[in-house]
Amino acid sequence: MTDAATNPLAQLNHVDIPAPGRKSPVMGAPSIEKIVASASELVPVLRARAQRTEQDRRVSEETTRAFHDAGFFKLMQPARYGGFEYGFTAFIDVVSELARGCTSSAWGCSLGAIHQWLVATFPEQAQDDVWREDPSAIVCGSYAPATMAEKVDGGYLVHGKWLFASNVDNSQWALLGVQFPPEEKGAAPTAGFLLAPRSDWSIEDNWHVAGQAGTGSKAIVIDKPTFIPGHRKLTFAQASSNNPPGAAVNTNPIYRIPFLSAVPVCLVSPIIGTAQGAVDELIGLAGSRVTRGAVAGGGSRLSEFFPVQSRLAEASASVDAARLLLYRDTAQVEQMAADGHVISIQQRIRNRRDHAFAARLSRDAVEAVFASVGGAGLALDQPIQRMWRDTNAISRHISLNWDAVSSMVGQYLLGLEPKGQY
Incomplete structure (x- = not known):
């Protein structure tokens, strides 16, 4: 498996786009760099558990404890209950990093963490019901x-x-x-x-x-x-507004971001991280795997084949493009909320487009990787086949389904009433 030490472009994965959500307003909260470092430390652990996680059909209690200990579920939780109140741009960094190790585990963490934000938009008494006795409840x-x-x-x-x-x-x-x-x-x-x-x-x-x-x-x-x-x-109308009930007590502007400009971020972040993990896997595999059998160039390493080189470059570019789309839109939404601006329909429609297209780019990146590894990629203990199945599953989520979302966006661009949720 390749990591930042052997993938020459991996060190550029971090997107340094200024955004309010990259800083915690909470005194004593760990820096986002420290939290992401904790996620990086867990990547090989999650990778080693990935096949068992799939077989068990759930994220283990052990992995969930590790997520709690690292503070991942506190990322967007209100400070009143011990949370850090980071925004969605910071959230992307953490979840996409975890997904390099195990998509399913990152997905479980992602949904658990985003729901801390969503509960914070409920009336204050509801928040107390959930967290007063157990601030670690997810x-x-x-x-x-x-x-x-x-x-x-x-x-x-x-x-x-x-x-x-x-x-x-x-x-x-x-x-x-x-x-x-x-x-x-x-x-x-x-x-x-x-x-x-x-x-x-x-x-x-x-x-x-x-x-x-x-x-x-x-x-x-x-x-x-x-x-x-x-x-x-x-x-749903309250959740989609710029002023849900919980914003009366949780004054950080992140709690005024509309539901559909926010929640799909937790769905896209794991697929982007998984695609990055697939690229890293191919880099490691291509340098060591030697082809066998009656093929042109048999006996050569995968890394010497032009189609593999080309697909790897395309996959790498697709992951970067997906990440940039998500960061750009999320940073703009965070800034608009911080400035007290209403998130416009125009912005919401573009967010929905970019969430779905980033998922499509990520899925296509993994398709390119999977097409490059041949029969070696079919074994159930080979991570790339699991990444391929997982990214195809995520891209079929109703919030990220390109057929559904693109139709709505096309209607809007053509001056028609967009049919869908935004």
Whole structure:
């Protein structure tokens, strides 16, 4: 496996774009450089555990403890609960670095860390419910509104099944997508989220998949009507605004960034890091692997073949392009929030485009790497085949699906009403 010491371009991976989120406002918080260094130290550990993580279909408790110890789940948590209040640009550095070792583990960390930011946008009492007794509590989530909440005195009754709850095994709370009944007669239901503690739900072990198997994205089940107090509610409209309820007590501008300009960052960061890991793997493999059999140039090292050289260059450029897109948009959103500006529809549409296109670039980079390694890349203990399956899985996530997102962007560019969420 290649690392920064043997990949001559790896030392340039850090993108030094000024952004408010790269500095913590919290006295005594570790520097982002120190946190990223902790992530780098974990890369070989995660790589060694990657095959077992996939077989277990979940991130292990041991790995989760390491993430806690390194402070990764505190990255975007409010200072009131011991968090560091870093922004999304810092978040990208940490998660993409972890993904060089194991995509599924980085994904679990990414969702856990981003949900600390999302919980911070809920009303203050909801935040207290989650963190007052256990500031280290982490939250899984299933965003799609899977059921209609029933309005009752003081809150809501809910029951149903919520799919794709990544890292659910290691979570103490769940963020559940629901439909809320209309406030006025004749109005449409509204979408949003409710927070439920672990005691309210069970896990259905239904995660048997070809890619991202180690994320443990199982189903959450509430099998009978269960009461959730109204203060644990956040509507999608509130989450998409520049002024969610939690911003009243968490005054760092990062908590005013709209949901869809923020959350997809946690989905793109792992795929970019995985693509970088695949490039590094190919560099290490190409220098040592010698071709055999009836091929032109048989007996030569992979590194001597022009197609391998060309694909490696293209993959490396694709990873850099994806990283730059994500950094640019995220830095601009952070600065706009810091300046008190509303994140415009124009900016939101571009963010959605760039999130999906960065995922596509990263997937294509891994495709180029996988096409270069031949039969040696097919073994289940070979990381590149797992990276190929994982990146193909991530790029099919509804938030990153290029077919869906590109249609919405094209509509906007043509002066039509964009159909989709932004």
